[in-house]
Amino acid sequence: MSAIPVNATADADPADDFDIAPNWKLVWWRFRKHKLAMVSAVILMLIALVALFPDFFSTQAPHKTNARESFIPVQGMHLFSEEGLGLHAYQVVGKRNPTTLKMEWRADGDKIIPLGFFVKGYEYSVFGLFNSSRHLIGPKDSSSRERVHFLGTDRLGRDQWSRLAHGTRVSLSIGLVAVMFSIIIGIVLGGISGYYGGWVDMVIQRLIEILQSLPPIPIWMALTASLPRDWSVEQTYFAITIILSLIGWTTLGREVRGRFLALREEDFVTAAKLSGCSQMRIIFRHMLPAFTSHIIATSTLAVPVMIINETFLSFLGLGLRPPAISWGVLLQEAQNLQSVALAPWLLLPGIAVILTVLALNILGDGLRDAADPYN
Amino acid sequence: MLQYIIKRLLLLPLLLFIFTIIAFILIQAPPGDFLTSYIAELAASGSSMDRAQIDALRTLYGLDQPMVIQYFKWLGRLLTGDLGVSLDWQRPISELIGDRLTLTLLLGGGTFIFTWLIAIPIGILSATRKYSFFDYFFTVFNYIGVATPTFMTALVLMWISFKYYGINISGLFSAEYVDAPWSLARTLDLLKHLWLPIVILGMDGTARLARVMRANLLDELNKPYMEMARAKGMSEWRLVMKYPVRLALNPLVSTIGWYLPLIFSGSVIVATVMNLPTIGPMLLRALISQDMYLAGTIILIYMVLAVIGTLISDILLVWLDPRIRMEKTG
Numbered sequence: 187m188s189a190i191p192v193n194a195t196a197d198a199d200p201a202d203d204f205d206i207a208p209n210w211k212l213v214w215w216r217f218r219k220h221k222l223a224m225v226s227a228v229i230l231m232l233i234a235l236v237a238l239f240p241d242f243f244s245t246q247a248p249h250k251t252n253a254r255e256s257f258i259p260v261q262g263m264h265l266f267s268e269e270g271l272g273l274h275a276y277q278v279v280g281k282r283n284p285t286t287l288k289m290e291w292r293a294d295g296d297k298i299i300p301l302g303f304f305v306k307g308y309e310y311s312v313f314g315l316f317n318s319s320r321h322l323i324g325p326k327d328s329s330s331r332e333r334v335h336f337l338g339t340d341r342l343g344r345d346q347w348s349r350l351a352h353g354t355r356v357s358l359s360i361g362l363v364a365v366m367f368s369i370i371i372g373i374v375l376g377g378i379s380g381y382y383g384g385w386v387d388m389v390i391q392r393l394i395e396i397l398q399s400l401p402p403i404p405i406w407m408a409l410t411a412s413l414p415r416d417w418s419v420e421q422t423y424f425a426i427t428i429i430l431s432l433i434g435w436t437t438l439g440r441e442v443r444g445r446f447l448a449l450r451e452e453d454f455v456t457a458a459k460l461s462g463c464s465q466m467r468i469i470f471r472h473m474l475p476a477f478t479s480h481i482i483a484t485s486t487l488a489v490p491v492m493i494i495n496e497t498f499l500s501f502l503g504l505g506l507r508p509p510a511i512s513w514g515v516l517l518q519e520a521q522n523l524q525s526v527a528l529a530p531w532l533l534l535p536g537i538a539v540i541l542t543v544l545a546l547n548i549l550g551d552g553l554r555d556a557a558d559p560y561n
Numbered sequence: 562m563l564q565y566i567i568k569r570l571l572l573l574p575l576l577l578f579i580f581t582i583i584a585f586i587l588i589q590a591p592p593g594d595f596l597t598s599y600i601a602e603l604a605a606s607g608s609s610m611d612r613a614q615i616d617a618l619r620t621l622y623g624l625d626q627p628m629v630i631q632y633f634k635w636l637g638r639l640l641t642g643d644l645g646v647s648l649d650w651q652r653p654i655s656e657l658i659g660d661r662l663t664l665t666l667l668l669g670g671g672t673f674i675f676t677w678l679i680a681i682p683i684g685i686l687s688a689t690r691k692y693s694f695f696d697y698f699f700t701v702f703n704y705i706g707v708a709t710p711t712f713m714t715a716l717v718l719m720w721i722s723f724k725y726y727g728i729n730i731s732g733l734f735s736a737e738y739v740d741a742p743w744s745l746a747r748t749l750d751l752l753k754h755l756w757l758p759i760v761i762l763g764m765d766g767t768a769r770l771a772r773v774m775r776a777n778l779l780d781e782l783n784k785p786y787m788e789m790a791r792a793k794g795m796s797e798w799r800l801v802m803k804y805p806v807r808l809a810l811n812p813l814v815s816t817i818g819w820y821l822p823l824i825f826s827g828s829v830i831v832a833t834v835m836n837l838p839t840i841g842p843m844l845l846r847a848l849i850s851q852d853m854y855l856a857g858t859i860i861l862i863y864m865v866l867a868v869i870g871t872l873i874s875d876i877l878l879v880w881l882d883p884r885i886r887m888e889k890t891g
Contacts, residue, residue, distance in 0.1 A: 396576070396579060399822060399864075399868055399871050400583070400822070400864060401823075401826035401863040401864065401866070401867045402823075402826050403826040403827065403830065404826060404829060404844060404859070404860050404863045405583075405587070405860065407829070407844065407845065407848055408587040408856060408857075408860055409587070409590065411591070411848035411849065411851075411856075412587070412590035412591040412592075414592050490708070494708075494710055497710055498710065498712070498830055501710075501712055501830070502830065502845055503849070504845075504848065504849075517712075517713075520716060522836075523716070523719050523720065523729065523731060526716050526719070526720045527720060527723055527724065530720060533713065533716060533717065533720075536709075536710065536713040536716075539708075539710060539713070540705070540708045540709050540710075543707075544704055544705065544708040547704060547707060547708060548704065
């Protein structure tokens with residue numbers, strides 16, 4: 187008997203909190219328990235940081251070519267040298283193989299390039315607001331011709347590390363924007379379908395069924411291939427997000443419709459109707475908030491799908507085209523066995539794709555579990 | 562049940578009609594008509610086509626007529642089995658596609674069977690040994706399998722086998738069989754090459770299906786009838802295989818509807834990377850060279866394959882699950 191009051195006092199505050207906590211707080215508490223999802227969230231924040239300030243993370247301008255430095259392999263960072271402790275890399279020296287005529291790069295153990303954080307490098311503009319030349323990491327002596335390529339260079343001697351940072355911005359944002367379009371179409375059409383029912387519902391449902399029975403990749407390929415070649419990078423970018431969301435909205439549309447159908451019969455909707463709320467108010471003020479958390483979780487799971495699809499299209503040469511940089515465009519350099527055999531490090535942007543998609547999927551699963559009140 | 566199947570089959574022509582419209586829109590999507598761009602391309606490469614030939618093509622495709630008439634002309638030719646001529650290859654499309662279509666179907670079908678053969682046992686074992694090492698291992702495998710683009714898997718495997726074993730695993734035939742007529746030796750050679758693309762293409766699907774199977778089975782395993790059967794002394798293994806597995810398979814059958822289109826759709830990329838002689842790489846080439854009638858035909862084929870998948874899944878589902886059968890006919 188005595189144990190009960192002790193427990194009650196210990197739990198008094200959280201229990202009170204629990205009773206009056208708004209829905210988002212409950213979701214957050216449940217989400218917090220999902221350790222792996224929390225780790226994913228942190229990783230994604232770091233990736234988002236790279237996407238926001240790619241130049242800060244780069245060591246070189248992403249479009250800068252240097253034919254003399256093509257296909258340099260990955261350069262490692264080292265901590266200990268004969269001169270003592272200090273982050274450094276070794277300069278690579280190229281030598282042409284006399285029989286194969288291939289450049290062979292080797293790290294020269296004597297030539298040390300000291301590395302530092304927040305070093306000065308090429309100048310860039312941050313969102314057009316101000317200019318900076320600070321970079322997270324790079325050679326301390328920016329005036330020297332010595333350069334480091336953490337992830338090697340490609341066919342044209344462009345620094346893959348810097349290109350990867352810039353590709354992050356495009357790939358991540360294309361996923362987000364495409365999902366945003368999908369959400370808009372999905373909520374509008376799914377909402378209409380679920381709220382009004384009848385023949386409108388019939389037509390929209392058949393439309394969704396037809397779209398879902400289409401093989402997505404061939405259709406996307408045909409649509410992106412028909413984009414005019416002379417369009418600017420921005421135009422292609424938006425066209426591709428729209429093309430991706432044309433099929434992508436169906437899952438969300440179904441989901442929204444299902445929720446609307448279920449909510450339509452709920453008492454609080456009837457109550458709102460009886461108190462004379464307009465239809466718009468019922469939909470946006472009463473029904474939508476009841477499943478926003480669910481929409482967020484579903485959308486989070488849709489982002490990685492979009493990212494992978496953009497990678498597919500760009501990889502095939504039908505999506506974004508150079509000079510745009512996305513992960514798919516980077517991977518296009520490794521399109522066949524010959525290039526991969528020659529320069530395996532060109533596959534490294536794929537790791538970025540896998541990591542991001544993995545983190546987004548785990549985060550989405552965590553959110554979905556947290557948003558489900560019956561869990 | 563028969564009534565239901567007939568109903569579905571009657572819907573098929575309507576669906577195909579919609580598909581031809583979509584395919585035609587895609588054919589027409591690139592700016593300018595394809596003949597003009599083809600002539601421009603010819604001129605750029607130094608060769609040309611004589612006036613009469615151009616005019617013949619123009620009237621054949623009805624390029625001087627309105628869109629709707631062009632569409633019906635195209636549809637009419639499709640219905641009589643005439644797929645037209647590929648401008649890029651200078652050969653009839655049906656001739657180009659024939660062999661490649663067989664290989665596409667073989668690849669898709671093989672992948673499908675492979676996924677089911679692997680995914681169901683994995684699903685059963687993960688569900689019956691919930692939270693065991695095996696279960697966790699496949700949870701991790703599932704996440705990674707879904708997150709890895711298929712072309713990455715293909716490229717990495719190709720690279721490893723090239724670097725460490727010195728063999729090139731692209732293509733579906735060894736060099737001596739590429740253009741050889743079909744024979745037993747060629748078929749065996751095909752099977753020797755086919756398994757790897759199947760494994761690569763099926764990895765993602767295996768992971769997904771195993772998860773579906775696991776979730777379905779977990780729902781069933783907690784039901785009271787299990788307790789009942791155990792109380793009656795039924796051996797655990799027989800019990801699991803006899804009741805819950807059969808019930809858990811039903812929702813899995815309904816995944817065929819979206820899974821088959823996904824296989825054929827995904828095979829385009831794997832086939833391009835691995836240089837497989839299927840219709841996938843041909844579609845890519847046709848799209849890049851704006852050989853739109855070939856591209857349209859291939860897309861139409863993909864759409865038909867997808868619909869056949871949905872149809873098979875619907876019919877199987879009705880056949881397997883009496884509850885649905887009652888609902889649909891009653």
